[in-house]
Amino acid sequence: MSTTAYTEDNIRSLDWKEHIRMRPGMYIGKLGDGSSGDDGIYILLKEVLDNSIDEYVMGAGKTIEVSVQGTKVIVRDYGRGIPLGKVVDVVSKMNTGGKYDSRAFKKSVGLNGVGTKAVNALSDYFRVESTRDGQSVAAEFSQGELTNKEELSETSRRKGTKVTFIPDEAIFKNFKYRNEYIEKLLKNYVYLNPGLTILFNGEKFYSENGLKDLLAENINEDDRLYPIIHLKGDDIEVALTHSKTQYSEEYHSFVNGQHTTQGGTHQAAFREALVKTIREYFGKNYDASDVRKSVVSAISIKVIEPVFESQTKTKLGSTDMGGDLPTVRTYINDFVKTNLDNFLHKHPDVAEKIQKKIMQAEKERKELSGIRKLARDRAKKASLHNKKLRDCRIHLTDSKNDRCLESTLFITEGDSASGSITKSRDVNTQAVFSLRGKPLNSFGMSKKIVYENEEFNLLQAALNIEDDMDDLRYNNIVIATDADVDGMHIRLLLITFFLQFFPELIKEGHLYILQTPLFRVRNKKETFYCYSETEKREAIEKLTGKPEITRFKGLGEISPDEFKYFIGEDIRLDPVMLDKEMSIEELLTFYMGKNTPQRQGFIIENLKVELDLIEE
Incomplete structure (x- = not known):
């Protein structure tokens, strides 16, 4: 038996940049191509912006200018400017920064000296x-x-810092910045820092009312059960209302200006405090799920030296506020109890609406309880031999795992397509759920249908989102259907299901459409997969001789050996996004209401789920 020699020569010390380039996931989460809001190219922008935001928080510079032109990003602030003798060190020496001096940056966002x-x-x-x-x-x-x-x-320019960068295409392959994701990031910054102005490619973002403005952006006025409640304290801010139509709970949570998309101790404490305060106000032991059903809310807290569960800071792990302050849980509980209770006493009309909503939720829950139990029993039996779900090993809930953000569920139709994806997927991060033909049209139906329909019930169980989004198992939910009329219809039916019952999956940017190539162009030496007529023409020009051209009609035609190229590092995804101008009800009615022949024509002509559900 031979063994590999293990000597001093095997031990290597990587310098700082080598380590970051070899293990980028440790520093910026997943790489991606820009089709997802948590892809690395947006984290790079965020890391630079965080420094400019910290300057604003310290009272230096009220305007930040952001420019993104193609692959080039420029961020200019009017803060104090990096001390001139340390400009090189601050951006190239690990563990160098002003934020270790906690007098200057007590509740700063980037505390580990790694970002820039x-x-x-x-x-x-x-x-x-x-x-x-x-x-x-x-x-x-x-x-x-x-x-x-x-x-x-010497210069006459205003003080401040200007950073320009172009992400390395060797690491971020085929990437493209999407303005929608940048705008969402910048809007969150201005909501959390009222009075700050951010100019993005000339467009102005500004907020006077903080989290109240954030909620107003996320829930249409005609869908609010009552006007947004807005509560502010020293290190805490809360905004909440209930939706008239949405089934699930929706939370936007932040720590020191950091969007904690996976929640954490502060979000859990807020959910608990909300239930406790409402129960005590009405003197009734309402079920927690009834109190929180349809709540849409935002919470922001400031913590001294917060501890996050991952380098990308998407989940708060801290239990203490820091300094002489109490625990996060006690602090949030005391604040909500005092301030929300006071608000309800001053606004009995709002309290009455909340109580009616709770009683309606209780009634619906009791009506569903019998069918829910049956559905759960069925799901348990099915999961023992569930041929629909071929699971992966790493899930979004494994927040300490660097690859948890890569967790993906492909929803496919038919055995041949799901077979190809199953054979070529990465078993660590990619799961497959296969549909049997067209799913049910759930437009206008109540949640009862999710339990009565075996396919929807199993899909809900696979995602683990029955009660809330906290335990969502996959970061990316990808609809993978053929690019034909039937495939288009299945996409619409699935998007309808998510819009109807789980809209926050779409709001939070978890739902995508898989792009698959329309053509394969090859000669004996090279093969090109083309996603459009233009790409096909370019491939023909590149290849010598008379290349062989294949037109893929459906996913089932693509062999597993080839499929690995389309769901690997070169995967192309189209995010499903909500149209700002239309409410969810209007969108659903347009797509799935009683279709006029013109609308059916529109659907058939636009075989990629278009209008404004998907934005190129």
């Missing part, structure tokens, strides 16, 4: 320029290596 270093290491081009006291210094890097340093010079 990761952006520098993962950028093909990175330039930082600092101006203060009429002088400026600039430095340029490529993949973390210093390529040019401009010495101190």
